[in-house]
Amino acid sequence: MNKTLILSADAFLKMKRLRLLKVLCCSNCYDFTYLSNELRLLKWTGYPLKSLPSNFQPENLVALLLSYSNIEQLWKEKIPLYKLKVLNLKGSENLIKAxxxxxxxxxxxxxxxxxxxxxxxxxSVGNLSSLVLLNLKDCRNLVSVPGSIGGCKSLKSLNLSGCYKVEYLPENLQQLEFLKELDLSKTALRKPPSFISQLKNLQALSFNGSKAIQRGRTNSMPSMLPSLLGLSSLQMLDLCDCNLFNIPSDICCLYSLKELDLSGNNFTSIPSSLFNLVYLGLSSCKELKSLPELSKVHNSVGWSTFIGIHCYRLAENIDALTLLKKHLKVFGNSGKMFDFILPGSEIPEWFSQQRGDSSIKIDLPLEVWNDNQWMGVAFCCIFVSDDASRVEELVLRAVSGLSNFKGRNPREFMRVIWTFPPGEPVMKDHIFISYFSRDEKYRNSWTTDWLDQECDELELSFVRGFALDSVKVKKCGVRLVYERDLEEMEQIQELHSSQCCENFEDIQQHSADDGSIGNGSLIKRKRNIYEEMDEGPQPKRIL
Structure with a gap:
């Protein structure tokens, strides 16, 4: 039911026993002076006043969520808040006193x-022995982190990204033995923290754009990174835009590492061990010339992703079809899904079904479900993005046609979402290829439909995402992949390689103006389970 509630001071006065209050962007309540002292949860997005009502006693509050409020100071005196567990003042730009x-x-x-x-x-934050998350992201005038923070013995997530004036970190951060996420992106740290290797339980670490690592770097200087050898639990590492000319050898010893983003750096090659990751970001690594040979080290099931936006030198030495062939040979029958992006303006001829549009539909052979030679489905598209001012999305949606006694019943079985961060345009043609294995299909939640009903059609479409994106898909292609196709790919590759240099000359000509090329990567949408307590669910990579 949609209702409009006009709030007034009198309305609040009648709510003596109110325990839960949620208000979304109500900016016309400037005259109210009363809130129920029984409140357990107060969520008011865009709260219009400079402080809470003076007679409000928040002793029973468990969660206080005042995102994008006009609050300057919450309270002037010490008020008993022993039940309070969540305090969110995100985007309160007028807050002058913590x-x-x-x-x-x-x-x-x-x-x-x-x-x-x-x-x-x-x-006083140092006295919060139960604190799990401290998010100070984009507090651009924050000068320092309190030295008492070492007292937050339960802290699991600390985000200082975008704190441009923070130059030093307290050494007692090494006492945070339960810390799992540490984001030091875009800070003014004068040197990388030496205690990083002592955070044994750290799972996610970001130095994106760190001045401490960039400062004074040249091709002949050693890495400015602190030792990472002790981080046996590390699963995600972000070293974007750190002016690295060589990949530190420590990274190759991080055996738990699943996601690594090295976008915007200056190295020319990468070690083979990095290809065992679930995600590898190399966008705008303009000096990168080659990729190592793939090797199947383990049989884990999941996404294997490589992103090479604006890697034009790499595109000169390896084309999309070659990379697809290597992945199919190594991972094709292992149940792994993989996708990658490279500069490119043409869909390889190997994709037997092609269309100059953002969607394509193919008929499925009736015997495909019982054919042991069938490996999976490969999709691709050529796309550009001409707007760098907002978040944009590229969404791949796959739908199967299920026939039953009621007729056709289309069911979506896969959705892949990529996000373009603001300021990172993809102005020149790039090719996106995604492979969805047969084994992965059988592990899907639609297993009953797939196996017990007759699927006679497959539709692939690149649709608008949750953001008002400007990503344009020029053409797309699809192919059912069989084991015999690997041999055919060898033959087509010989012909295709002779055309590769000619195609690359066109790409290189379009990209001659460095001013039109972004320095960032196309990254998967992620969600910090602690950070945005008051926001709805984000789209997942596969639904």
Whole structure:
């Protein structure tokens, strides 16, 4: 039911026993002076006043969510807040004084993301022994992190990304033995923290654009990264735009590493061990010339992703069909799904079904479900993106036609979502290829439909995402992949390789103006389970 509620001071006065209150962007409540002292949850996006009502006693509050509020100071006196567990002031740009949390010892989540006038964090944060998440992202005027932070013994996630004035970190951060996520992107750190290797439980680490690593770097200087050898639990590492000329050898010893983003650096090659990752970002690595041979080290099932946007030198030495062939030979029958992006303006002839549009539909042979030679399905498209001012998305949607006694019943069985961060345009043609294995299909939640009903049609479409994107898909192609196709690919590759240099000359000509090329990568949408407590679910990579 859709209802409009006109809030007034009188309306609040009648709500003596109100325990849950959610208000979304109501900006006309400037005259109210009362909130129920029974409130357990107060969520008011765009709260219009500079402070909470003076007579409000929030002793029963468990969650206080005031995103994008006009709050300047929450409270001036110490108020008992022993039940408070979540405090979110995200985007409250007028907040000039961080709250004193001395009387909130049970606080678990503190989000001050985007509080751009905030200069410091109250030292009482060090007394929060139950604090799990501290998010200070984009607090661009924050000067320092309180030295007391070492007292947050339960802290699992610390985000300082975009804190441009933070030059030093307290050494007692090494005491945070349960820390799992540490984001030091775009800070002013004068040197990389030496204690990083002591964070044994760290799973995600980001130095994206770190000045501490960039400072004074040249091709002849050694890596400025701290030792990573002790990070046996590390699964995600972001070293984008760190001016690296060589990949530190420590990375190859991170055996738990699944996602690595090296976009915007200056190395010319990468070690073969890095191809055992689920995700490898190499966009705008303009000096990169070659990729190592793939090797099947383990049989884990999942996505294997390589992103090479703006890697024009690499495209001169390896084309999309060659990379697809290598992946199929190594991973084709292992149940792995993989996808990759490279510069390119033509769909390889091997894709037997092609169309100059953003969608394509093919008939499925009736015997395909019982054919042991059938390996999976390969999709591709040629796309560009001409708007760098907002988040954009490229969404691959696959639908099967299921025939039953009621007629056709189309069912979506796969959706892949890629996001373009603002300021990272893809102005020149790129080719996106995705392979969906047969084995993965049988593990899908639609197993009953696939096996018990007759699927006679497959439709592939690149559709608009959740964002108002400007990604344009020029053409697309699809092919059912059989084991015999690997031999055919060898023959087509010989012909295709002779055309590769000619196609690359066209690509290189279009990309001659470096000013039109972004320096970032196309990255998967991620969700920090702690960070955005007041937002709805984000799209997943596969649904």
């Amino acid at each position: 709250p004193d949390l001395t009387t909130a010892p049970n606080l678990e989540i503190l989000v001050l993301k985007g509080c751009t006038r905030l200069v410091d964090v109250h030292p």
